Amino acid sequence: METNELIKALAADTRRSGAPLGQAWVLALVAAVLLAACVFFVLLGPRPDAGAALSTVRFVFKFLFTIALAVAALRLAIALSGPGGNWRAALPSMLVAPVLLLLSVLLELAAVPQASWLVRLVGTNSMVCLTFVPLIGLLPLGVLLLAMRHGAPVHATAAGAVSGLLAGGIAATFYAAHCPDDSPLFVAVWYPLAIAILTGLGALAGRFSLRW
Amino acid sequence: MDKAEERSLEQLLVSAIEGDERAYFAFLEAVAKLVRTWLRRKVTHGSLDVEDVVQETLLAIHLKRHTWRSTEPVRPWIFAIANHKLIDAFRRHGRLPLADSPALEAVEAAEPEVLQGWEIDRALQVLTPGQRSVVTAVSIEGSSIQETARDLGMNETAVRVALHRGLSAIARRFGRT
Numbered sequence: 001m002e003t004n005e006l007i008k009a010l011a012a013d014t015r016r017s018g019a020p021l022g023q024a025w026v027l028a029l030v031a032a033v034l035l036a037a038c039v040f041f042v043l044l045g046p047r048p049d050a051g052a053a054l055s056t057v058r059f060v061f062k063f064l065f066t067i068a069l070a071v072a073a074l075r076l077a078i079a080l081s082g083p084g085g086n087w088r089a090a091l092p093s094m095l096v097a098p099v100l101l102l103l104s105v106l107l108e109l110a111a112v113p114q115a116s117w118l119v120r121l122v123g124t125n126s127m128v129c130l131t132f133v134p135l136i137g138l139l140p141l142g143v144l145l146l147a148m149r150h151g152a153p154v155h156a157t158a159a160g161a162v163s164g165l166l167a168g169g170i171a172a173t174f175y176a177a178h179c180p181d182d183s184p185l186f187v188a189v190w191y192p193l194a195i196a197i198l199t200g201l202g203a204l205a206g207r208f209s210l211r212w
Numbered sequence: 213m214d215k216a217e218e219r220s221l222e223q224l225l226v227s228a229i230e231g232d233e234r235a236y237f238a239f240l241e242a243v244a245k246l247v248r249t250w251l252r253r254k255v256t257h258g259s260l261d262v263e264d265v266v267q268e269t270l271l272a273i274h275l276k277r278h279t280w281r282s283t284e285p286v287r288p289w290i291f292a293i294a295n296h297k298l299i300d301a302f303r304r305h306g307r308l309p310l311a312d313s314p315a316l317e318a319v320e321a322a323e324p325e326v327l328q329g330w331e332i333d334r335a336l337q338v339l340t341p342g343q344r345s346v347v348t349a350v351s352i353e354g355s356s357i358q359e360t361a362r363d364l365g366m367n368e369t370a371v372r373v374a375l376h377r378g379l380s381a382i383a384r385r386f387g388r389t
Contacts, residue, residue: 001332001351003244006267009351010274011237015376017229018278082279083292152276154296212272 021151025078028147032140032170039136040174050177058182061104065187066176069097069195070169077144077166080159081151097169101192104184112183123181126190132178133194134201137164137171141202145209153210160206161199168195222286229277240270246287247294254298258305264331265301269294271383304388335385343378346371 019027053059072093079087112120144163153159172191181187221242228236247269251262272293280289336344349360357375361368 001267001330001336003263003267003270004241005351005354006270006332007237007240007244008354009347009375009379010240010270011233012350012357013274013372013375013379014231014233014236015372017275021279021281082281082289083276083296084284084289152272152279152293152296154292212276 018150021078021082024147024150025074025081028143029074031143032167035139035143036136036167036170036174039139040171040178043135044132044175044178046177047180053182056182058108058184059176061100061184062176062179062182062187062191063173065097065100065104066169066173066191068100070166070173072096073162073166073169077148077159077162080153080155080162081148083152083154087155101184101188105188108184117185120181120183121185121189123183123186123190125179125181126186129175129179129181129190130194130197133168133171133175133191134197135171136174137167137195137198138201140170141167141198141205145202145205148206148210149212152212153206156210157203157207159210161203163206164199164202165195167202168198171195171198218285218287222282225277225280225286226282240273243273243290244270246290250291250294251298260301260305261330265294265298267330267332268297268301268383268386271379271386272297275380275383331386332382335382338385339378339381343374343381346374347378347382350375 018024047053050059072090075093076087076090079085079090108120109117141164144167145160148159148163172195175194181190221239224235224239224242228239244266248262248266251265255262255265269290273290276293280286336347339347345364346360346366349355349363350357355363357368357371360366361371364371366374
């Protein structure tokens with residue numbers, strides 16, 4: 001088949017090509033958050049004193065961190081989902097969450113005596129964190145990978161990893177409402193580990209499922 | 213290509229996405245030319261057929277045209293897709309685009325040039341007979357959807373579905389048959 005013959009066939013195929021990327025991402029994000037919420041409320045639910053805890057700075061900071069991570073990952077994910085997307089421009093915002101975390105750790109180290117550092121770091125809930133953040137994020141990751149597939153990511157592994165990061169950010173936001181450990185020392189160790197599990201899963205899935 | 217040409221290319225794609233067949237035809241022709249020129253500069257030796265990559269790029273652009281954001285320039289988008297397909301093709305041919313050492317060139321020169329025909333014709337073989345006759349009628353025979361429907365005794369919707377599925381299947385199997 002000559003190229004001009006192929007062009008004739010392509011031009012005649014006027015069936016709609018699918019939703020624009022922006023629309024697909026809005027849909028995927030809503031679905032991902034709803035799925036995370038369902039799994040969270042069925043398996044864990046918020047801790048009993050969550051309402052009162054909202055007036056404590058450590059509790060609120062957990063959400064600041066997870067939401068900053070999710071927002072930056074979303075920007076990067078959208079940029080990675082289309083050819084020629086300017087993903088480099090989305091990279092600097094990825095620093096916001098780690099910098100926030102680092103600052104909070106420094107403040108915590110200054111605020112509490114050295115003797116309690118390790119107790120706060122180990123916390124009481126680390127295994128729950130490592131189990132349930134990935135569990136809450138698994139279905140959202142699937143939906144986000146579908147949105148990626150609908151797009152045309154040129155860097156398949158990176159696109160998958162960032163989908164995992166976003167799923168991790170969403171899952172951790174819900175999980176933070178359950179977890180009784182509010183110290184930044186706990187958050188800085190266990191949250192990144194839990195989110196890294198989803199990121200790795202996403203990278204692996206992306207590598208094989210995001211080819212086009 | 214200057215700014216005005218780029219603008220007109222974007223205009224064509226906007227119309228095409230709205231369903232203007234004629235604009236889409238003109239857009240794809242312009243893209244084929246653009247990509248072919250670009251590829252000829254990139255592929256200077258070896259057994260890789262530039263036209264294969266042009267065709268694979270056109271198929272990918274067709275199936276992923278919703279990923280172009282109308283607020284962004286169209287050329288970087290086109291070349292990102294072409295580059296993705298070129299890397300794919302090099303990979304299938306067992307070498308990376310930048311591996312043009314003299315030693316490698318010597319090996320390539322020693323390889324007899326095998327005429328295997330175009331990738332797309334091999335991909336065409338994997339279609340169902342119905343899809344194949346529709347795709348062939350519209351492309352090689354240049355029939356319209358209406359004529360194809362009449363000639364094959366199908367209704368127009370079925371022809372459109374077969375064409376779309378056939379082209380998607382070709383894109384999936386391209387270079388992997």
